[in-house]
Amino acid sequence: MAPLPPRSGDAVFANIERVNAELFSLTYGAIVRQLLTDLEEVDEVNKQLDQMGYNIGVRLIDEFLAKSNVSRCADFKETADVIAKVGFKMFLGVTASVTNWDADGMSCSLILEDNPLVDFVELPDTCQGLYYCNILSGVIRGALEMLCTSY
Amino acid sequence: MIVSVAVVGQQNNPLYLQSFTEAGDELKLHHIVHCSLDVIDERVNNPKKNWPTLNETFLGLLYPSENYKVYGYLTNTKVKFILVTNEIDVKDADMRNFFRRFHTAYVDAVSNPFHVPGKKITSRSFAVRVSAIVKSFESGSNA
Numbered sequence: 599m600a601p602l603p604p605r606s607g608d609a610v611f612a613n614i615e616r617v618n619a620e621l622f623s624l625t626y627g628a629i630v631r632q633l634l635t636d637l638e639e640v641d642e643v644n645k646q647l648d649q650m651g652y653n654i655g656v657r658l659i660d661e662f663l664a665k666s667n668v669s670r671c672a673d674f675k676e677t678a679d680v681i682a683k684v685g686f687k688m689f690l691g692v693t694a695s696v697t698n699w700d701a702d703g704m705s706c707s708l709i710l711e712d713n714p715l716v717d718f719v720e721l722p723d724t725c726q727g728l729y730y731c732n733i734l735s736g737v738i739r740g741a742l743e744m745l746c747t748s749y
Numbered sequence: 750m751i752v753s754v755a756v757v758g759q760q761n762n763p764l765y766l767q768s769f770t771e772a773g774d775e776l777k778l779h780h781i782v783h784c785s786l787d788v789i790d791e792r793v794n795n796p797k798k799n800w801p802t803l804n805e806t807f808l809g810l811l812y813p814s815e816n817y818k819v820y821g822y823l824t825n826t827k828v829k830f831i832l833v834t835n836e837i838d839v840k841d842a843d844m845r846n847f848f849r850r851f852h853t854a855y856v857d858a859v860s861n862p863f864h865v866p867g868k869k870i871t872s873r874s875f876a877v878r879v880s881a882i883v884k885s886f887e888s889g890s891n892a
Contacts, residue, residue, distance in 0.1 A: 620860075627862025718860035720872045725863070 607687025610665050614688065623717040630730060640727045647729065651736020652743075659741035662688065675699075678706050681738060690714055751883050752817065752833045755782045756855065758867055759827040765870045769883055782831050785811045785819045789829055806852075807845050822848040830855070847886050854878040 633643045666684050671677040682694040692714065698707035715731050729735075753768035755778075768778050788811045808821035811831075818839065822830040830851055832844070858864065858875035 624860065624862070627860075631862045718857050718862075720861050720863065720874060722863045722871065 607666075607684040607693065610684070610688045611691055614665070616691075619691075619714050619717065623714055623719075626715050626733075627719060630728075634725065634728075640725055644727075644729045644732050647732035648736040648739070651733035651738075652740035653736075654733070655737040655740020655742075656744050658689070658737060659744045662741065674703060675706075677742070678708070682708050685741075686710070750835055750887060752835055753778045753782075754833075754851070754879060754883065755831040756870065757782070757786060757829045757831060760867075761786050762867070763869070764828070764867075765875075767876065767879060769880075778833060781814070781817060781819060781833055785821060785831055786829070788812055788819075789821050789823065793823065807848055809841070809844075820844050820848075822852070824852065824855075828855075843886065843889070847882065850882045851879065854882065 630643070630647070633646055634640075637643050637646060662685060666688060668680055668684060671680055678696045682696050686692060686694045686708075690710075690713075692710060692712055694708040694710045696706050697709055698705075700706070710731075713731065715734070719730065721728060721730065750769070752770050753766065755763065755767075756765035758764045763779075763782075766775075766779065766782065768775060789808060792808060806823055806825070808823055811819045811821045813819075817833050817835050820832040820834070820839075822832075824830075830848060832847070854875055855870075857878075858870050858872045859866065861872060864870065864872065
């Protein structure tokens, strides 16, 4: 069988099962609130969210590769583009934009214009250091760690 | 002109009060809002034939005092929205429209996971939205 061409994020998102956005936002909000109540320290909650995201990421990467059929990325720039355009679109339904590349091409910023995780959310003054979407950074870290074979 | 809006909770605890006049008669507005709560309780507990039925959200004109008119709106969770205006003639449809948009803004504010139900609404974006709704209501009625 001929290898399948890589599918764009929109095409995958159209065929995948979806969940109500409000339910998703409210569930994530409940998770963060519960973590804040249990752990009380904003830094602890950030760490825990990152850890949760990591556990999701190591499992998510296989599903991502299976559904989207992207080929190997040549360099980190391509990796960032694939994450932003295909990965986020497939799982969150929104695309991110990649900006703020540094001189080495070693770090960049992924900007989410409308993030379904943060619908209705307003951080109170007591939680100003909270990285509310830290689960996303954990997911990316977990997914990329599973791909990294030799460095 | 809309003088103030208020959100009152199920146990008649105030959740939100914002006034739009420069004069500092906040206490008087509190008082008016409090008095109108009695009228709402009366209507809720004794539904009569000429008053709205039990599942009507918009309660209409609660009572006209010498300078002000007070309008009420009851959500299905027994949260009350109260509007105080000193305009002479206000259309019913405009009022309903205002309360509908206010209800939407309230629902979005309450969906914030950091909002504790029963505590005061501290969301700044809610205040901004309410001010915008009030402004558009006034410009609409003056146009």
